[in-house]
Amino acid sequence: MFASLTSKDKWQRYLKSLKFALYCISHPLDGFWDLTHEKRGTYAAANTILIVSLIIRIMKLRFTSFIFIQVYWEELNILTYIASIVLPLLLFVVGNWALTTLFDGKGRLGQVYMATCYAITPYPLIQLPLMIFSNFVTVDEAEFYSAMSLISLIWIAFIAIMGMSQVHEYSFGKNILFLVATLFAMLVMVFILMLFFSMVSQGVAYFISVGKELLYRM
């Protein structure tokens, strides 16, 4: 791994692929086609975008003006906060891949992940300046902040839809259909996960109670 960091070639390829994210968000159709088919994207860049987004989201808690975000620090758990973003993302990636692979989707699991990560590029790009900007406004000017924040989310949704259609080589209608189906797949997965965890915890609780019973009898 460290060898790849020192290798100048790989480093340059990484930077180039990171820079390509900017092309993707401004030219989604062309960009996402090249991302997978021309191999212009890298996992390293995708991971970078995801981690930077997460860091910015956590930084927002502390550095956004209290006019916009009030944090009840006593009840904040940073791990669940991170999980609340990463888990839906992973569910989406897995659910989307699992469905589309059955219906002529050309994208592989890694490619879906890469495209999704590239699609959230607008988040750090807009939220970081917005975070700094928020400290220089009054309540009356708060509308601008919420409008910009909304724009970043709409932008992400838009290019994510575009990206999926390019990765899977789907037509527009089929793409929308499978995105909706993905949402259902996510729900199903959440349901099964919950079932699994509750069963495991009940199984563990069973053995604990058996152990307790034994202790009392001894």
Added chain:
Amino acid sequence: MKKVISRIGTAAILALVLMCSSKSSYALDRSYTYNYDYWGDVQNTPDFYSPAKVFTSTELNLDKRLLSPQGIYVYNDSVYIMDTGNNRIIELKRTSKESLVVERIIESFNGDIDNKKFSGPTDMAISEAGNYFIADKGNGRILKLDKDLNFLMTFDIPKDSSIGDDVSFQPSKIVVDTAERVYCVAVGINKGLVKYEADGTFAGFVGATPVVFDFKQYIWKKFATQEQLTQMESFVPTEYDNAYIDYEGFIYACTANVKEEDLKAGKTDPVRKLNLLGNDILVRNGVFYKGDFPVYGDIYMGSGGGYSGPSLLTDITCFDNDVYTVLDKNRGRLFSYDDQGRLMFVCGGAGNMDGYFRNPIGLDHMGYDLFVLDQLDCSITVFTLTEFGELVYTAMKQFNKGEYKQSGETWQKVIEADGNYDLAYIGVGRALLREKKYKEAMDYFELKYDDENYSKAYKQYRKVWVEEHIVIIVIVILALFLVPMTIGKIKSLKFQIASSDAFKF
């Protein structure tokens, strides 16, 4: 082996018990006086008021014990207790801070009217001219007497088409304004306060609570049969429970007819401040993590100690510094709010100790002292300000008089006494804001999440900053434009020179 396992087991159980016990003892730790912070968490505060003395029939040396008293009225240094069960009114004089002496017992009055006795009087008021107005509930009339108890006139059932002939008029609470107009809360009349002109003519209803519209119920009614409809609750405005007229002539009205879900959805306002037109002008500007701070007593309505549901506000009174206090008959608590609708303190509770109530019904004030009447205990509790309460009131008074520096210093003392008192931080901030110390004011507002005041301070701070640094700002902006332009110009010049034929030799 067996011993080891059992030892581990006991240790584990012990640890579990310790964990549980430490948690529960932490949750139950609530002082006599408390307040809610920005997050709705209960913050214990030093006592704002302390019960100076509790007066019962014995302490007052009454010939007959008080019987289910319904009302209390304070006029100058006289306290009037409506001894409703004994059909009389007891006038007490406050001779010193901790003593009330019976001045006279009013059982009847003189004048040209058949029935010269009261029947279950529930409230009274004294006008500026010194005339007595008495809600004689059992006789269905409001009496106007002069100060020597000579009969002047009565106010009878309002002549309105909405009130049927079979309805009996039961005035329970009255207030009188400076022009001797009478506003009355009557049992069964939900159109607001009944208003009479000074000459006794009925002048309409004032300040009906707006009807809560429920779309779900509307749909239900479309499909319900006649029998179902009769069983349903109808959309009617709620009755007021009590009213108080403040020194400016605004009427504070409160109602205990509230439902938990309506309160939480912000559909009903149990406390209202009515102007002459009957519109609610109560300010609700308190800072709270979801919207404005609710003016309905306790935020948490869960059951505990045998009490559940929302605070039932049964009486209200307002000081001359616009701080109003409401009385919750459900949990026996007093809630005090300032003119911006921010909670000042909560105190009291249900119980038999001094400062706790069993069934409080009436509230009034003399100066800044509070009088609470308990109808079950038949007692009057006199509350006097503590040092802490006096500090807060002083700080507010100084701010209103324009002594911002002193006000800030007094609020600073409040912070020293109670570091969890949000109003003190905002008070210091507001004082600093008036002294044009914007940066410091912003820090105080940010601590307590007061975004409105923070924005006010920040706006000024930003303006001053820009004015001070205008030269640098202009230079930076010019530089931002000029530097790339010059670079571009130089580059194109270089290119022209390089590619020009004139320089080719």
